Amino acid sequence: MYRVRQKELPFVGSSHEFVGAEQGDVGVSVFLFSGLPGRGPGPHRHPYDEIQFVAGRPRSMDRERKDV
Numbered sequence: 861m862y863r864v865r866q867k868e869l870p871f872v873g874s875s876h877e878f879v880g881a882e883q884g885d886v887g888v889s890v891f892l893f894s895g896l897p898g899r900g901p902g903p904h905r906h907p908y909d910e911i912q913f914v915a916g917r918p919r920s921m922d923r924e925r926k927d928v
Contacts, residue, residue: 866892874900880908 862883869876874895880886888909893900 862886 864878866876869878869892871877874893876892876894878890880889888911889906890911
């Protein structure tokens with residue numbers, strides 16, 4: 861298992877970035893975004909999978925559901 865701590869990742873723009881293509885044979889990238897709601901990059905594409913972790917309280921667009 862590969863492990864890396866957030867503080868070891870480069871901080872670029874408004875994210876700590878783990879770019880799999882720069883880490884050898886890793887087919888995913890992870891961006892730990894630290895910004896205000898509504899900020900960050902617009903829609904874009906990469907030649908690899910991207911995972912984003914967003915801190916905060918999850919919200920549902922369905923106001924009828926109470927379990928979200």
